Structure formats: C-alpha cells, structure tokens
Amino acid sequence: MFERFTKDARDVVTGSVEHSERAGADAVTEEHLLLAMLDQQGTRAAFAFTALGIRDRRESVERALADARRRGGLSKADEDALAGLGIDVGEIVSRVEETHGRGALQSGPKAKRWWAGHRSFTPSAKDTLVQSLRIAVGRGDREIGGEHFLLALTARPGVVADVLAEHGATYESVERVMYGGGGGA
Numbered sequence: 001m002f003e004r005f006t007k008d009a010r011d012v013v014t015g016s017v018e019h020s021e022r023a024g025a026d027a028v029t030e031e032h033l034l035l036a037m038l039d040q041q042g043t044r045a046a047f048a049f050t051a052l053g054i055r056d057r058r059e060s061v062e063r064a065l066a067d068a069r070r071r072g073g074l075s076k077a078d079e080d081a082l083a084g085l086g087i088d089v090g091e092i093v094s095r096v097e098e099t100h101g102r103g104a105l106q107s108g109p110k111a112k113r114w115w116a117g118h119r120s121f122t123p124s125a126k127d128t129l130v131q132s133l134r135i136a137v138g139r140g141d142r143e144i145g146g147e148h149f150l151l152a153l154t155a156r157p158g159v160v161a162d163v164l165a166e167h168g169a170t171y172e173s174v175e176r177v178m179y180g181g182g183g184g185a
Contacts (some may be wrong), residue, residue: 004133006145008043012036017119028121030128030160031065034153037146044147044178051177052168061167068159076162128152139179147178 005013015036020028037045038058049055121129131152136144153160154171164170 004136004142004144006143008040008045008146009132009144009149011040012045012146012149015039016125020119026120028119028125030122030125030153030156030158033125033128033149034065034160034164035062037150040146044145045150046146048147048150048169048174048177052173054164054167054169057167061163064163064166065159068163124156124158128156131156150174151178 002010012033013036016028016032019032019035023032025032037043038049038055038061040046046055054061128149129152132144132148135151135155136142136148139148141148150169151171151174154164154169154174155161
C-alpha cells in the first residue's frame with residue numbers, strides 16, 4: 001500500500017511520527033495524522049482546510065483535541081451514550097482531576113515498538129490508512145494522497161471526526177470543496 005502513497009501522503013506519515021514524538025506519545029494516532037496534515041501547504045487537504053476555514057482555526061482544533069484527551073479520548077457518541085445512562089462525563093473528569101491532577105485521564109493505547117527507534121501506529125490510525133486506500137480505490141484514483149487521509153478521518157467515527165465536524169469538515173463538505181461534490185467512498 002505504501003508504494004501507492006503520493007509525496008504529500010508520505011509527508012503526512014512522517015509528520016505524524018514527528019508530532020507523536022514531540023507529544024511523548026507511545027504511538028502515532030489519528031490526531032497526529034490530522035496535525036501533520038494541518039502543517040502542510042499546497043496540497044488538496046491544505047486547500048480543503050483553507051476553504052472550510054479550518055486553517056484559520058487551528059488553535060481551536062488543537063484545543064478541542066486536547067479537551068478530548070482530558071476526557072480520556074471519549075468521542076461525542078460515547079459521551080452521549082453515557083449521558084443517556086445518567087453519567088456526566090464532565091463531572092467525572094472534574095472529580096478525577098481534583099484528586100489526581102489535571103490531565104489524569106489522558107492516556108492512549110500503548111503500542112509495542114518492534115525495534116528501537118520505530119514508532120508504531122495505533123490500530124485506529126492504521127484503520128484510517130486502510131480506509132484511505134478504500135476511498136482512493138472507490139474514487140478510481142491510482143495513488144493515495146493526503147486528501148484520501150482527510151476523507152478517511154472524516155468518515156471514521158471518533159474524536160478526530162467529531163472535532164473536524166465541529167469545525168465544519170464533514171466527509172461531504174471536504175469532498176465538495178476538493179472534488180466539487182459527488183464521488184464514491
């Protein structure tokens with residue numbers, strides 16, 4: 001699959017590893033993929049971020065991701081499900097942080113490193129890469145680019161998709177600004 005990546009897709013992968021290392025994370029996550037895409041200029045994904053106004057609101061995106069980490073990485077769907085059971089996630093986070101300090105719930109899945117210097121991708125980050133391949137094939141594209149990564153991030157349920165949607169980047173809106181509308185996924 002990696003031989004089908006465009007230069008900008010390879011740059012996203014490399015950049016996501018760098019974001020993971022700077023954050024002191026054990027593995028590369030979907031969040032790191034998104035942050036690496038936000039770093040790029042002159043790509044289709046960068047065009048979509050600019051057209052949707054996300055590039056100008058990067059700090060807001062980063063705050064929303066940090067807030068989700070504080071909540072233990074729960075997505076909006078997870079929070080809504082718990083609220084339906086009468087569980088207030090905000091209250092739980094506040095109580096845990098009172099006792100254990102700010103960010104006590106921040107943790108991600110620990111991935112095994114197979115050899116020194118190698119930073120693994122979490123299962124959800126790997127699934128995003130696989131989804132990007134499916135999107136590229138569905139569109140009839142021969143190569144996988146950063147635009148396919150962005151579409152995959154918006155298509156997969158989770159925190160990153162929630163944050164992107166809160167900032168106006170849904171699968172449909174991203175597809176519309178990059179391709180002018182209809183296309184297969």
